[in-house]
Each structure stands twice: as structure tokens, then as C-alpha cells.
Amino acid sequence: MRTLATVILALAAAGGALAQQAWAWDDGTTPFVVSPPEVVDRMLHLAAPKKGERLIDLGSGDGRIVIEAAKRFGAPGLGVDIDPKLVELARENARRAGVEALAKFEVRDLFETDLRGARVVTMYLLPEVNRQLLPRLFEQLQPGARVVSHDYDMGPDWVFDEMMELKVAEKLVGPTGRSRIFLWVMPANARGTWVSDIPGHGGKWTFTIAQHYQVIEAEATVPAGGMAVRGTRLRGEEIRLAVVGTLNGKPWNHLFRGIVSGARIDGELRLSDGEHSRTLPWTANRQ
């Protein structure tokens, strides 16, 4: 028979030893433990499902995340759980909440769940399960989809976009007395060499972008010389590049902002010389 084992992991942290608790059934699978209501509230707040956007909760337990997303955001959701009794309970809870048309539940292994079409994926699973899921998230989710996890991240390779921590008195498993909530936004593919024509302001701009998940490094050049890229951001399909440099004898700040769609970026360039600013359309094509 499976028992709930509490494993104390001693994690050496820089500057001192940090003890953290983790939990699992003896066979290493994730047991049923609920996310407290305030955690569900913050998870949905971070994921911000728009009306009609599909949400999937992997390991849905009593269905609370899917039900709350349906009630508050009108999000059509699917919860999958390996335990048929929990799926039955979740369906009953959805009926009681009056959202059974939006909040669906199925007995299914989360590793066999089709994630295509989901705009939000939520989870409260063990850290190693998150890591095993990572390739599947990248295979099946589109840029801009949000992944939200209670308590555990995706390992050191895929850093989160946002994280919040809150005190939760009733939290007796995992990090006791507090919860952490992580958000990742699936990044578009922005890597490569991109070219833009900006007549009267540098002419042919070339951007060279390297990418690791959503973290990008960029270089920008114009025929007259190099420009300095001071800031970058890729969040889903939206890319931002802050570039400074001298053109026509004047120092300029450039904020490029656009949507990456396949081999094209469409957006705008905000130009400022410290006294005046103006906005131009910006298009870039991948070489």
C-alpha cells in the first residue's frame, strides 16, 4: 500500500544551508493535495485567461482550478486526473457550481493529455514531474500560452517569467506555511538574423538574435556602424529591443516593439533624442 512520505531534502544554498520539504507517494507519483483558494486565485490572476481561452489543469484533484477559471473568467477547461474517484468528485463540484458546461474532467494520465489548443496550463505536481513535462509543453503549446505551477519550477534550464510567494497558514506539505507560484509564457522563435529598412534613420538595420527559451541576446547594426542593445524582452510573441546609438550626429534612444509571427516581425519603433520623440512603423524579416 502506498503511504505519503515526507522527504526532507537538505539543499545547500549560497551563504548557508536551506532545508526544504518535498512530498511524494512511495512510488514517486504526486498525491492529492489541494491548492488553497487564495493560491488558486493568484494562479489564475497570473495566467489571466481571456474569455473563451482553453485551460487545462494537469492532475486536477477536486477540480477547483478548472471550476474557478470557468466561474470567474468564462474559460472552457479540462481537468485530467489519474484517480477516477477524484474525477467524479470534480464533475460533481462543477455541477454544484453550475459550470459543468465549461468545466470538463477526464480520467487520464497527464503525460497522455493532448495540450494542443490550450492557452493556459496549470499544475501542482512534483518538481521532477514538471521537468518531465517540459518537452511536451514546448512540442504542443503555441507562443503566448501560459504555464502556471504551484510551488515547483521547471528546473534551472527554463527560468520563469514571474514568481510570487504568499503566506498560506494551512500549507502543511511542500514548503510549509507559504506557497510559490510560477508563470512561464511560451516564447515565439525569435532567433536568427532579421533585417529592417528604416529610411532616413539608419537605412538597413540588421538584428542578430540568440535565444534560450524566452531569454534573448541581440546585436543591432546599421551601415554607419554598430548600435548598443541595452535591453531585450521576449514575452510570448511580443519582442522588445531597446537600442541606443548615434545617427546623423545625434544620440538616439530606440524602442523596437513588435509581434513575431513566423519569419516576420510587425510593430513600431519609438524614437527619441531626449527632446523630441516620434513613432514609426517597424517591420523586420528573417533572413
Ligand SMILES: C[S@@+](CC[C@H](N)C(=O)[O-])C[C@H]1O[C@@H](n2cnc3c(N)ncnc32)[C@H](O)[C@@H]1O
Ligand atoms: C497535488 S494534487 C493537485 C490538485 C489540484 N490541481 C490543485 O492544485 O488543487 C495532484 C493531483 O495529480 C494527480 N496525479 C498524479 N499523477 C498523475 C498522473 N500521472 N496523471 C494524472 N493525474 C495525476 C493526483 O491524483 C492529484 O489529484
